[in-house]
Amino acid sequence: MTGPLLPLEPRPALPDRFAVLADVHGNSDALRAVLADLRQVLPASAALLVLGDHFSGPLDAAGTAELLLPLDCHALRGNHDRYLLEGPPAALGPSDRIAHAALDAAAFRWLAGLPEGLDFGDVQAWHATPRADDRYWTHVAGEDGQVQLRAPQEMAEEARGTTAPLLICAHTHLPGLWALPTGQLLLNPGSVGCPAYSDTALVPHVVAAGHPLASYALVARRAEGWQVCHRHVPYDSTAMAARARAAGREDWARAVTLGHL
DSSP, X not given: OOSOOOOOEEOOOOOSEEEEEXXXXXXXXXXXXXXXXXXXXXXXXXXXXXXXXXXXXXXXXXXXXXXXXXXXXXXXXXXXXXXXXXXXXXXSOHHHHHHHHHOOHHHXXXXXXXXXXXXXXXXXXXXXXXXXXXXXSSEEEOTTSOEEEOOXXXXXXXXXXXOOSEEEOOSSOOOEEEEOTTXXXXXXXXXXXXXXXXXXXXXXXEEEOSSOSEEEEXXXXXXXXXEEEEEXXXXXXXXXXXXXXXXXXXXXXXXXXXXXO
């Protein structure tokens, strides 16, 4: 893909161990479970990256904001965060409208202050790709409605202009780690709160992690290179499924309960 990179906000280098979260989508119970899990494996002072799409969904945007806003973390803005900021509510999709109505002014101020990309020197992070917050980097939607993994060279084309040995993205909700022909690693931590969804961008398609667990990643900088551990945390999704059904979103209820639609 051609075009300029999204603006990268420079930050000091990350410590040797840090956690990466993304795509909470208003699932406060999943986020609470992930935060409890990472506190068991990382010190309280460990760095935390949160890569966007924080609130959008028919679940618990307000409760998620209560958890996220006080966190000492490196957060950035995803495409659904941008939609919430751009509004107006009547023009938003149904999931964004529900979240928009639930959030207070403090949450909108927090979203408005988030960057589109983060640059820690040897780590660079975006919500989706280095050039767009709403494109898939690692996968492509096919005419059959399924998503397929892109070839390594295609992923490398999306990385053109990046400089860090470790690149991090989210957006697809599919966890993975890929070695690019450039020698860079590309990490997606998966989704904390929304393991499956349908979309109509480009072609109608369905994305599913295949399990309902809350996903995130632990990263360690070692002399031999980067060490990545994907973690999938169980939690009780009953309350979130009930909220989804109360909002008329059986698809979301199935997603958080089953991990597929």
